[in-house]
Amino acid sequence: MQAESTVLTPPLSTTYEAVIGLEVHCQLLTNSKMFAADANAFGAEPNTQVSVITLAHPGALPKANRVAVEYAVRMGLACGSAITRRNIFARKNYFYPDLPKGYQLSQDKGPICVGGQIPVRAKGFDGTLRDTAIQLHHIHLEEDAGKSIHDIDPNATCLDYNRAGTPLIEMVTEPCLRSADEAGQFLTEVRRLVRYLGICDGNLEEGSLRCDVNVSIRPKGVTELGTKVEVKNLNSIRNVMRAVDAEFRRQVMLTETGGRIIQETRLFDADLGQTAGMREKETMNDYRYFPDPDLMPVVISDAWLANIQAGMPALPRDLYHKLTTQYGLPDYDAALLTEARELVEFYEAVCAETPHYKAASNWLMGPVKAQLSEKNLRDRQFPVSATALAALIRLIDEGTISQTAAQTVFGLMVEQPERSPAELATAQGLLQNRNTNDLQSLIDGVLAAWPDKVEQYRKGKKNLLGLFVGEVMKKSKGSADPKLVNQLIMNALS
Secondary structure (H helix, E strand, O other), rough: OOOOOOOOOHHHHOOOOEEEEEEEEEEEOOOOOOOOOEOOOOHHHHHHOOOOOOOOOOOOOOOHHHHHHHHHHHHHHHOOOOOEEEEEEEEEEOOOOEEEEEEEEEOOOOOOOEEOOEEEEEEEEOOOOOEEEEEEEEEEEEEEEEEEEEEEEEEEEEEOOOOOOOOEEEEOOOOOEHHHHHHHHHHHHHHHHHHHOOOOOHHHOOOOEEEEEEEEEOOOOOOOOOEEEEEEEEEOHHHHHHHHHHHHHHHHHHOOOOOOOOOEEEEOOOOOOOEEEEOOOOOOOOOEEEOOOOOOEEEHHHHHHHHHHOOOOHHHHHHHHHHOOOOOHHHHHHHHOOOOHHHHHHHHHHHOOOOOOHHHHHHHHHHHHHHHHHHHOOOOOOOOOOOHHHHHHHHOOOOOOOOOHHHHHHHHHOOOOOOOOOHHHOOOOOOOOOOOOHHHHHHHHHHOHHHHHHHHHOOOHHHHHHHHHHHHHHHOOOOHHHHHHHHHHHHOOO
């Protein structure tokens, strides 16, 4: 089916509003699958992580993964959800070639987490920035399906069952989002939360975090919901936002030209920036849910819940508050440092060895972050140790090296991590010269070479001080302490 044009004139966007709901799937970082002991790992050879339970052999009995249950509860607690204490898994019946049982074990009437919210700051379609709390309908536990591969054999579809049975949480929002930016910010915050909690790696490119969006439109001021269209298979936060925007524009154009929006599933073409029809959904699917007779209910006791709560890490909002109050950082610094748990933990490790909190933040936001790739951050492979960075900051504060020299020393620390900053600075001749006799000799030479500038300075042109300091720094080849040079020049000129 050919995708409709997505060109939208500005007046149309002021007439209609988007109503958006998200369904976010997060694969859980457990060692084994949701209901089997098969390994749960990405990238293995096809069909090497399967067992009789995954392959649905007769008589094979599933058993719920305790860690997966705990991970789901962690996410619920982080979102302020109510935790369901008695959890029943149901069979969701539908045909999937990569789901050997012919049904998926999921939760139907009683999801493990009910309600909750995730606060975001995002732009509406009118461009206005606002703080809003995206409301969750629920979070439920289920198992993933396998993977169909269509590009190996031209005459057949190949099936890889490694992913079948992988534990998932599915987060379902209320239809409360109103813009593409809200959808993007929500998904960004979900990814950050699951990484902080250590329950999912959040890699959209590997499919461990996936998102489907439901979009409808209605005239502004109307409360009744419009016809919902689902857009599936979105593999990046940027494409989620583009898909929402494109589908909103398509529906507006269709409505304005007298067309009819139908309930359907569509795919997003990232190259064209358009959605295209996949299949119609005139009625709700009849999945014929019923409780799985092979699985006992999972009961979360008071003691178990208290133990999960006790093991919760500090969340981004808590750490943001800590950075702005205890460490006195500006909002910008705190927001950037709390983007990843690994980053803020490294920052606190540095601050445990130096009281210069803002200087530590500047180094992390600048040189350290420039050296980090996404993979290195995830693997906690920082270019220098927290102890070494604190030692470098100490050298600057004591006046042993200049800020300029410190940049050179940092580069050497990355290449030679076994050597201390002081060793490297000494070996490279980067220690600042604080010998007043040596510096006074350089200053006298500079002032003697610029008699006219000295006279202008004494007549009130005080901005010439920078010229004199710069000349002394050149003659010292950067080794002079600029603060001391500044003071000595002022004394000489007065």
